[in-house]
Amino acid sequence: MAARIIDGKAFAEGLRGRVADHVARLAADHGLVPGLAVVLVGEDPASEVYVRNKGRQTREAGMLSVEHKLPADTSEAALLALIAELNADARIHGILVQLPLPGHIRSDLVIEAIDPAKDVDGFTIANVGRLATGQKAMVPCTPLGCLLMLRAELGTLSGRDAVVVGRSNIVGKPMAQLLLGESCTVTVAHSRTRDLAGVVGRADIVVAAVGRPQMIPGGWIKPGATVIDVGINRIPAPEKGAGKTRLVGDVDFASAVEVAGAITPVPGGVGPMTIACLLANTVTACCRANGLPEPEGLSA
DSSP states (O other): OEEEEEOHHHHHHHHHHHHHHHHHHHHHHOOOOOEEEEESSSSOOOHHHHHHHHHHHHTTOOOOEEEEEOOTOOOOOHHHHHHHHHOOOOOEEEEEEOOOOOSSOOHHHHHSOOOGGGGGOSHHHHHHHHHHOOOOOOOHHHHHHHHHHEEEEEOOOOOOOOOOEEETTTHHHHHHHHHHHHOOOEEEEEEEOOTTHEEEEEEEEEEEEEEOOOOBOOGGGOOOOOEEOOOOEEOOOOGGGGOOOOEEEEOOOOOOOOOOSOOOSSSSTTTTTHHHHHHHHHHHHHHHHOOOOOOOOOOO
């Protein structure tokens, strides 16, 4: 029997709806409007589209959206000064600096300049450390989205054997910390893991975030396992015509869907969750800043 398809687009739509409901309650009960500031330096076309989508979805949720589009030759000092202004702006609860930045600007310095309480990307060392030690943290959006989908699919994750394939700071490592927080038994594997097939084959939960197209075949998947494919890879698609491409994940979907219990597709799986979780993180940051209970179902 083929696996259940975890519809990330539908899940993200539902999450945005819950965000909008909570935003409305914050406004009605406390006169608060969560605010998200996005900073884009330069004119990278993909980043511009992403920032535009973030702004649209932020406004649709009833939140304040502030966008700062700076020229590519903006100095590091000028960018740091803008972040300082946003840190001090009481209307702004979340700050996101779109990466990558131009080569003359040090990304690590810029990220560390963001107030950890407003770091809705969860990239500051303070938030990384808090997550690793089980404290209240802002959680990176993609791993948070994966966790919310896993909870919805499986209910309790306690005691399950989980494998995260990939060890990036953005997905792999925080994903492992989140699964540990759910009382999973967690293995972090990667391209150099010995007997990767055997490691993956033991897992009840597989999160693939290694960045290699279709690296994990269905033959590696434990029957009935839940597979979350974070990979977004573009490969040639000659069947569509000369020079055409298509998107695939890190998992070979065609073979894995015949073995897994549930699986996210690419596209349409994890991807739509990223902006939805960014909005959820901004609402969480607003509640924390004002000493209000955190909204249920929006955070880790």
